[in-house]
Amino acid sequence: EPEVTQTPSHQVTQMGQEVILRCVPISNHLYFYWYRQILGQKVEFLVSFYNNEISEKSEIFDDQFSVERPDGSNFTLKIRSTKLEDSAMYFCASRKSTSGQETQYFGPGTRLLVL
Amino acid sequence: EDQVTQSPEALRLQEGESSSLNCSYTVSGLRGLFWYRQDPGKGPEFLFTLYSAGEEKEKERLKATLTKKESFLHITAPKPEDSATYLCAVQYYGGATNKLIFGTGTLLAVQP
Numbered sequence: 684e685p686e687v688t689q690t691p692s693h694q695v696t697q698m699g700q701e702v703i704l705r706c707v708p709i710s711n712h713l714y715f716y717w718y719r720q721i722l723g724q725k726v727e728f729l730v731s732f733y734n735n736e737i738s739e740k741s742e743i744f745d746d747q748f749s750v751e752r753p754d755g756s757n758f759t760l761k762i763r764s765t766k767l768e769d770s771a772m773y774f775c776a777s778r779k780s781t782s783g784q785e786t787q788y789f790g791p792g793t794r795l796l797v798l
Numbered sequence: 799e800d801q802v803t804q805s806p807e808a809l810r811l812q813e814g815e816s817s818s819l820n821c822s823y824t825v826s827g828l829r830g831l832f833w834y835r836q837d838p839g840k841g842p843e844f845l846f847t848l849y850s851a852g853e854e855k856e857k858e859r860l861k862a863t864l865t866k867k868e869s870f871l872h873i874t875a876p877k878p879e880d881s882a883t884y885l886c887a888v889q890y891y892g893g894a895t896n897k898l899i900f901g902t903g904t905l906l907a908v909q910p
Contacts, residue, residue, distance in 0.1 A: 687841075716897070726842065726885065726900040739897060774841050778896070785830045785849075785889060785896055789841040 685709045687790035689775050695796045696765055704760045704793045706775030713780040715758045716787060717750065719743070719771040726774065732758065765797045801825075804886050804901035811908050814875045819904045821886030822868040829889040831869050832898065833862050836883045845871075845884075876908045 688707045696702050708715050717729040730740045732750055749761045758777075762769055772794050776787040805820045823831065830849050834842035846855040848864040855862045859880065861872040871884055883905045887898040 689841075714896070718898070725902045726887070726898075728897040728899070731897055741897075772839075776898075786832065786844055786847050787896075787898060788844055789834070791841045792839075794839070 685711075687775055687777055687788055689773075689790040689793050691793060692791065693794045693796075695798065698767055698797055699764050702762050702765055702795065704762075704773050704775075704795070706758045706760070706790055707756050708758055708775065708777030709788060710756070711779065712777035712788075714738075714778045714787075715750075715752070716776040716778075717760050718774045718776060718789075720774065720792075721771045729760075729773075762795075765795075767797050770795055770797045802886055802888055802899050802901040804884075804904050806904060807902070808905040809907070811873075811876055811906070813877055813908055813910050816872070816874045816876070818873070819871040819884055819906070820868060821871070821901055823886075823888050824867075825888050825890040825899065827891035829891050829896065831864055832887045832889075833860075833869070833871055834885040834887065836885055836903065838883075842885055873906070876906075878908045878910050881906055881908045 690705045715732045718726050720726045728741050730744045731738045747763045751759050772792045774792045775790045778787045801824045803822045832847050833845040835845055836842045846862040851866045853864050859874050863870045883903040885903045886901045889896045
């Protein structure tokens with residue numbers, strides 16, 4: 684069964700460094716999302732992406748964040764200058780474009796630790 | 799403000815002891831309500847999607863129902879492998895891209 688994959692599974696970085704989190708969405712899906720979950724807290728929406736542009740972003744998704752679909756399969760989240768408070772699990776999700784197929788499927792996540 | 803509230807926060811059951819988890823929502827114009835299972839350190843695993851009041855979905859020992867204000871996840875004769883955090887999330891009309899708004903989850907522990 685097709686699934687969303689994410690790399691790396693764990694990332695440790697120093698404050699102020701840039702990180703890139705990678706995702707391979709399900710192949711016939713057209714909508715892509717990033718969410719994050721700080722330890723012990725709820726899953727929070729960061730950004731959605733469709734047709735090679737950002738469709739919606741949350742207040743969390745400030746100028747330090749960017750997303751890109753560099754080729755036909757990968758979807759990336761870049762944090763330019765990491766802060767301690769960026770430490771969290773980051774989840775990629777994707778869904779089909781078909782109306783009535785609203786379900787988002789999540790990847791296993793990348794655990795980011797900023798020291 | 800749109801909100802999703804789950805209760806209880808934590809639930810401990812004996813194997814075979816049936817129970818229900820609650821998800822109440824206050825979004826204006828529900829587009830869909832979703833149940834996910836999350837194991838420690840893993841991503842949310844899709845369980846059910848419900849679109850309209852009165853709808854029910856079933857899978858093995860789990861059954862999800864939806865009313866105009868809340869959803870229930872019924873667990874019948876649970877087994878230890880059902881232990882996980884169960885997340886409820888909603889989508890609403892008016893959002894640009896169907897982002898999910900999550901509740902804080904119910905941590906379920908099933909003891910043998």
